Structure formats: C-alpha cells, structure tokens
Amino acid sequence: MSDMDEMDDGSGVVKKFMFLNRKAPHGTVYALEGLEVVLITAAFDQDVSMVFTDDGVFQLMKGIDTKGIEVKDFSKTYRALEGYDIEKLYVDQASMDARGLTEDDLIVDVTVLSVDEMANLMAEQDVVISF
C-alpha cells in the first residue's frame, strides 16, 4: 500500500503521539481502523506510543480466533508493530486486574503502568488520539 511508504510533512517536526485504545477488538470498528492511523503516524517518523486500557486490553489477548464471527482477524498486526519502530506499548494495570489478565495472556511485550504512571505519560504527549 502506497500509504505505508515513508512520509514527510516537510516540517521535520517530531511530536509525541499517543494512541489510546479503549475498546474490545471486534465489537466496534475502532480498534481495526485505529491501527491504520498508528501505522501511518509511524510512517511519518513520529514518536508513537500505544496505550491499552479498559476493554482495549482484550485487543492484545492470545488465542483470538474470529472464524466464528466472520470478521477480519487483525491481531497479527500487533506483533508486526516492532517492524514499524512502534515499540512503546503500555497497558493499564487496573484494566488488566479487573479482567483477570496478566502479561502472560498477551501476544506482545508490554509495559504495565499504574494509573498515576499512565497520567504522567499522558501529560508528556503532544497529541493524544483515543479510539
């Protein structure tokens, strides 16, 4: 896809973009279409972080199989993020706890943050986009 080629807005400015993923992967389109924005932002050589919170933590769960619900399985994309230099993946500790999940249940390596740590990280960002 030509959208994935190296892009440049001409300014040479690098901003800190945080993508906040709050929704389960297949109940709505937000996770799937949100990933597209993440990949394009990385193609613009921006400083990208992804946060998974609330039901968004389910996006990273191991063993997702969408055959029965006949929708696209895009969970492999999360494992490919490293190839786009997207390595800052954070999950919210309280969201994990509330859903009985641990890091072992996830398909990628993440950093688990407390609410306070998450708030500090958010405060450092230039742009926060929530899906």
Added chain:
Amino acid sequence: MQFGILVNEGPYTHQASDTAYLFARTAIEKGHKVPRVFFYHDGVNNSTRLATPPQDDRNVSARWSNLAEEHGIDLVVCVAAAQRRGINDDVLAPGFRISGLGQLVEMGIQYDRLVTFGD
C-alpha cells in the same frame, strides 16, 4: 491558535459531528483558526450530499459545507473508511474531498491542538 478537528461519528445518531461543528464555528468566531476537519470511522457519513433531513431539523453535511465555504476550511474524508461505507466523489457535498490518513497525522504535527469528537 490553530485547531485540527477529528470527527469519528456519523450525523444524527451521535452528537459528535454537531459538537465538532459548534466548536469549530465558535473557535473561528473567537479569532482562532480551523484550517482542516478530518472525518474518520462513521464520521465519513457526514460528507454525503444525498442526505435530506426534515426541513425543521439541521442539515449536518450542508452546515459543514457552508462553514467550509465561509472560512476556507479543508474538509477531508478518509479514503479507506469512505470506501468501506459507500462514500465516493459522486456523493460528496461541496467543500469535502477524499484523501488519506496522512492528512490527519499532518494536523497533529502542524497545528497547536488536535481535538477529537467521538464515542
């Protein structure tokens, strides 16, 4: 201040497009600039000229078109999201154009604030 606006929901079902419109109009009235509005997810449905809401209700897409014409706002509809939902050049209301997600990322890079209206 320069504001970029992201609209993530369609018209009428959800308040996002109405609130985004009122925010944009008010920001301009107060002397700020809104160079571009980007429509993503079901937000692309705000761009169709085929909608004919009842006369006694607001016309969401026409309202965007008028604001864009008055103030030179670039109304950009995401091509991939539009193709999924049957929006193409044939149905676009005046002032809207179809382009890529790079236009959204550019708003984040170039403007002072990117404000999201969605669910």
